[in-house]
Amino acid sequence: MFELWTEKYRPKKLDEIIGQDETIKRLKAFVSKGYIPNLLFAGMQGTGKTSTALTLVNELFGNTENFVELNASDERGIDTIRIKIKDFARTKPIGNASFKIILLDEADALTKDAQQALRRTMENYSETCRFILDCNYSSKLIEPIQSRCVIFRFKPLNKEDIKKYLKKIEKEENLKIGEDAIKAIFVECGGDLRRATNILQACASINKEISEDIVLKVIGKARSKDVEELLKLAINGNFLDSRKKLYNLMIEQGVSPDDLLKQIYSQIFELEISDNEKLRIIKLLADYEFRIVEGSNPLIQVEAFLASLKE
Ligand SMILES: Nc1ncnc2c1ncn2[C@@H]1O[C@H](COP(=O)(O)OP(=O)(O)O)[C@@H](O)[C@H]1O
Numbered sequence: 001m002f003e004l005w006t007e008k009y010r011p012k013k014l015d016e017i018i019g020q021d022e023t024i025k026r027l028k029a030f031v032s033k034g035y036i037p038n039l040l041f042a043g044m045q046g047t048g049k050t051s052t053a054l055t056l057v058n059e060l061f062g063n064t065e066n067f068v069e070l071n072a073s074d075e076r077g078i079d080t081i082r083i084k085i086k087d088f089a090r091t092k093p094i095g096n097a098s099f100k101i102i103l104l105d106e107a108d109a110l111t112k113d114a115q116q117a118l119r120r121t122m123e124n125y126s127e128t129c130r131f132i133l134d135c136n137y138s139s140k141l142i143e144p145i146q147s148r149c150v151i152f153r154f155k156p157l158n159k160e161d162i163k164k165y166l167k168k169i170e171k172e173e174n175l176k177i178g179e180d181a182i183k184a185i186f187v188e189c190g191g192d193l194r195r196a197t198n199i200l201q202a203c204a205s206i207n208k209e210i211s212e213d214i215v216l217k218v219i220g221k222a223r224s225k226d227v228e229e230l231l232k233l234a235i236n237g238n239f240l241d242s243r244k245k246l247y248n249l250m251i252e253q254g255v256s257p258d259d260l261l262k263q264i265y266s267q268i269f270e271l272e273i274s275d276n277e278k279l280r281i282i283k284l285l286a287d288y289e290f291r292i293v294e295g296s297n298p299l300i301q302v303e304a305f306l307a308s309l310k311e
C-alpha cells in the first residue's frame, strides 16, 4: 500500500517532536495540569506545528475524540468555518474531558474581517473550546486574537535534527543514504522537515541506495562541483566548453536554466573564487535574472550570462 512518509513517520508523542525543546517543555507543563489556554503556533511549514497539536491533544485526552482540525484557507470562506466550529463546539466534550480543541490551520490566511469573526467565535465558545491557531507569521493576526493566545514559535530544524529524522526513516525503510545526499536534502529543504521527507521518499522510489546524484535529480539541481566548473570555464574565457557543460547539466541532470541561475546565486559564497569575482557575478546575475523574469528566453539569457563572465 502506498503511504506518505510524512504521515507514516509523524510523531505520536510530544517527546518525539524534535528541535523545539523549549516549546515542548512548556506544553508538557500544561499537559500535567490537564489544561491548556488558547495557543498560537507560529513558524514556517514543516517544523512540527500540526504534529505538536495532534500529540498534545492525544496526551491530554488519550484520544482525538474531542479534536477537530480545520483549514482557515478553506475556499468556502469564514462562514463555513464558523458553522463547522459551531457544530463541533455546541455539544459537550466526550468522556470526562472538560473542553474540546479546535486546530485552525493557516489562520493568517484569513482576511482582517474574517479574523474579527473568528475572534468573536473564540469568545463565544471560550467555556467549552480551546483554539490552536497555526500560522506562518503571528504578526499577520489581529492584536485581539494574538492577545487571547499563548504564542509558541517553531524554529526551522537544523541539520543535525533533520539528519536524525532521516536516519530513522533510513533504518525503517531499509535504505542507504549517503552523507552527501543528506547534505543536499538539507540545503534544499531549508529546515522544512516535510519537504525533506518528501524528497527522501521520491529518491527511495528510484533507488534504495540514495546518493547525492539521485537527490539532485529529484530536486532538479546541479552538483555544486559542476556549477563551479561551469563558472570557472566561463570566467577563463572558455565559453564553448562552459556552454557544453551547461547543456550537459540540462540534459543529463534535468536542470532548468532559470533554476541554474538561482542555484549559482544560492551557492556563490561557497565557491572557490575570489571575493571580487563573486561580487561581479552577483551583479551580472541580477541583470540576467531580471531579464528572465521580464520574459526573455531563459536559455539565451543564461548563455549570455556565461559569455559575459570572461574577465
Ligand atoms: N519538529 C518536528 N519533529 C518531528 N517531526 C517533524 C517536525 N517538524 C516536522 N516534522 C515532520 O514533518 C511532517 C510535517 O510536519 P507538520 O507537523 O505537519 O508541520 P507544520 O504543521 O509545521 O507544517 C510530518 O511528517 C512530521 O513528522
Ligand SMILES: [Mg+2]
Binding pocket: 049, 050, 051, 105, 134
Ligand atoms: Mg501544519
